[in-house]
Amino acid sequence: MIRLSVGLIPLLLAASAGPAFAQSHAGHAPAPVTARPAAPLPAGCVRRGAPTAAPARAGTPGAPACPAGSVPERAPAADPHAGHDMSAMGQAAPSPAGHDMSTMQAGQRPASTTGADPHAGHGMPTMGQNRPASPDPHAGHDMSTMRAGPQSAPATQADPHAGHDMSGAAMPPEAPTSADNPGRPPEAAPPPGAARGPSHAADLLFDPVEMAAAREQLRVENGDVRTTAVIIDQLEATAAEGEEGYAWDAQGWSGGDINRFWWKSEGEGAFGDEVEEAEIQALYSRAIRPFFDIQAGLRQTWRPEGDRTDLVVGVQGLAPHWFEVDAAAFLSSEGDLTARGEAEYDQRITRRWILQPRAEVVLSAQDVPELSIGSGLSSLQIGARLRYEIRKEFAPYIGVEWTRSFGATRDFLEADGRSAEDTRFVAGIRAWF
Template sequence: MMRLACLALVALASPAVAQDHSHHMPPPAAQPATGHEGLDMGSMGDMDMSAGHEGHDMSPGEPTGTNLPAGNAPAPAAPMDHYADRQFAPAAMAEARHMMMREGGGQTMALIMFNIAEVQARKGSDGYRWDGEGWFGGDINRLTIKTEGEGARRGGVEAAEIQALYSRAIGPYFNLQAGIRHDFRPDPSRTYAVVGVEGLAPYWFEVEAAAFLSDKGDVLGRFEAYYDQRLTQRLVLQPRVELNLAAQDVSENRIGAGLSSAELGLRLRYEITRQFAPYVGVSHEAKVGQTARYARADGDDPKSTGFVAGIRIWF
């Protein structure tokens, strides 16, 4: 009887236990919505995958892009206007372009330089000498004035000349020059037509060559060259050569045909500033040929060597 009673109690308590623990049971798993219910996936293989290229025939044999044949249409005309003129007054922009060109190399400039301005100590004939030039103009066209001469301490000016030249650039480094030259000394004075070149030769040699035709028909020539060898930032050694030539004897000016005279010099300068540099050096001058014979006939020594001291200046 006891056994039957226990079984009855268990049967009565079972629904309650099941009801009390029902909230601990996990809910049934949710099924994800596919959005394609009823879609026949097998039909996707029949879809046209080229729908994004409708209207484009990608046949491999047809040229495209840079493979297209060249056209024969004329090229468009190059624009001739200035786009800034669309926003600003054309007159103001024209003035601005003019100023830009001037600042980029079209401006007017000027220079005066004396490469030689010195006193000379020679045996029995101390003297002085100058050689300089100045110019005014631009990069292409210039007016150039040159002067050179020499004299003795007691004898006054022995040779003096001035040249007025039109200078035209014929390249990045050379100018073609033409004009007139007038000699004040020696007597009688002469006036010459001048044509020549000057500029910067390879290896930084400053060179100048000129031919002169006088009002008497005399033909002379001159060649000058010098080189600035920088020893330090301020110390510069300058070798220099000058050759004078004549096509014929000019007895009244004591000039003989051929190579008439030559000067070799070596000057060492110290640049206190780039524009102002005192120097010392040595100079050897020699008259040759018929010119030397003229000098001996006049009682002069055709050769002389002396020490020089002077100032190289430009501004």
């Protein structure tokens, strides 16, 4: 009971004082409560909920140990402009209106000025003191040549290496080149001693006789091969205006690729009669081009009018477009100079059917009445033979041949009762072995 009475005494006193007690404290503000300053956070730590907080980094390698209520700060992204000088960048950009940025740490970027600044007029002397300075994304960049103000887009793609120091980069050597070998280093001349000594150095180590035999065998196996061939180009029967006859044209050689012995023979006659004309040539042939040989030798001719011996100089070979050419000049023992040229071409119709056009022309430097040859263009012969190759080495054929004499030759033939123009059909075989 005594305790209850003691507890009611203050209530009774307050009620008796009434308005006087309340008036005695009118206008007095309550004493401010001083907040305890927050303890500074270690470098790399921020409060939970901060914009740069990264709770996922807690406990990961490289993350700082943060006290309770704080978490590691977000790791800064790699600077894409590392090494560039950006000292003059943004000189024309105005600072945020009304902000005091005098103590703002390096690397802090001002807020965008596109909208109203929510911090206009605010003092921010301690801004960022509890946060570590973030690295400057343009630290070390050389921006001295960058124009102040907004940059306009270049018309063409900018050189990614413009302004870079390339003095230490490896460049291709500027080696001199030779005129006949462009793009490559010149070849050094052989040393003076390269042309000295014996022609065959192997003779110093091996028996010279055996080495000479080995070199000869090497020549035989690699180009100096002896070959022999016989080509019967024409062996045929002829028919013209009731006259039947025969003719032949054959040749062959023996030797290597450079030097050869050639023989040639041709002639014609009538069945049941003597040979009208026959000749044989013995020639030395030497290759002067890959497809042409020069030939020289003797020709012996048999005719009813008389025999003749001639010196022969000519060329034979394969002309462009696969024309086989044989041309020669003849100087007889009587001093008569004549010439003859032949050309033929194998036109393949199929693998076995081949059409062979052929032309022959005879020229003379003077009239030879005993042989019925006039000066100038003496005669022209044109023909074509169609053959079927049963084998490459054997082919029967049929054909037609036209001959015409000109000038004084025509006069000699007509005076002798013969025709200056002749057409004959032929059938024969072509063979080689």
